[in-house]
Amino acid sequence: MRRAITTLLTTGVIALPVANATAAATKTKVVIRKFTGATYQVDRYGPLRVVITVKKTTKGTKVTRRITAVSVPIYPNSSGRSSYISENAIPILRSEALRAQSARIDLVSGATDTSDAFVSSLQSAILKAKRA
């Protein structure tokens, strides 16, 4: 049950970011809102209602919406397992394939041992680029 809900919402997240041609603004505006879904009866188990928290970012004419949290304030309460779920937000994860990019960046975060050559070298390259 829980797995199914998580998967469903994950699919929803991937589809969510949309471009919107509203009035142009130069500043980035971030609005975080909670949305409560309708209450459904889940077979014989009882009512289910989902609340999602959506972060809406408006940057110029580009609007992106991203679900940042999902919680289930009303959930079938007929077993120990489901009462556990009703007290805890369902974790939401976006899933995508690994990409490789070479975008403009200021710093690199990477796993490194004490003298990881790559990160040291990259940091020093950035250092040089900035002094040039």
Place this chain on the structure above:
Amino acid sequence: MNAFVEQIMGMPILVDVRDEHVRAEDLDRAFAWVRWVDVTFSTFRPDSEICRIDRGELALSEAHDDVRWILARCEALREETGGYFDARASGRLDPSGLVKGWSVDRAAELLREAGLRNFAVSAGGDMRTVGTAWRVGVQHPHRRQSVAAVLQVDDAAAVATSGAYARGDHVIDPHTGNPPDDLLSVTVVGPELATADAYATAAFAMGHAGPEWTARLSGYEAMTILADETVLSTGGFPDV
């Protein structure tokens, strides 16, 4: 734009300043702080407080306040992570996993108190940024010339990555003693580097259970790259 680097704690400590003016004495104070941390917390210097505590030569009650605070925080994180962040995972007392990020957090605070408003402090792949619109790349685990994601982080953000692709496996699951084999890296973003770094280490050690654990964290977002090259990010992970 000015950048300053010094090799401390066995890694390059980089201070990258975008403010127009930076006083030499303010930079000196920040670097001197990191050197003091190294002398006090090093696991390689036999006379450090950490080595002396580990050998039973220094009582915790006699240790520096910062040493006691760090060891208490390590214990709290060990409990919070179900034992996956463990300063004694190697069998010896080694709080380095927390100390590195904490020293960067405090260095950033010193620079902020000195009046700087737009800068980053980085310690070998983990960083704390102050000011707006810093773009941080997450290293691609297989292609060393590429990044797997680009994050845009805003004021006072920390980014830490744990992974197995650097020199050998240096994160182990404290419960099994083996490195996890189902993840390539975990990147955690949040307000404090000390905590972000500890969470990244713990989530990496958890293996396949790591992503779901990160999705429950409060105030911290994470991106996990699995061995099958699937990338799992929490809802608010700030990639662009």
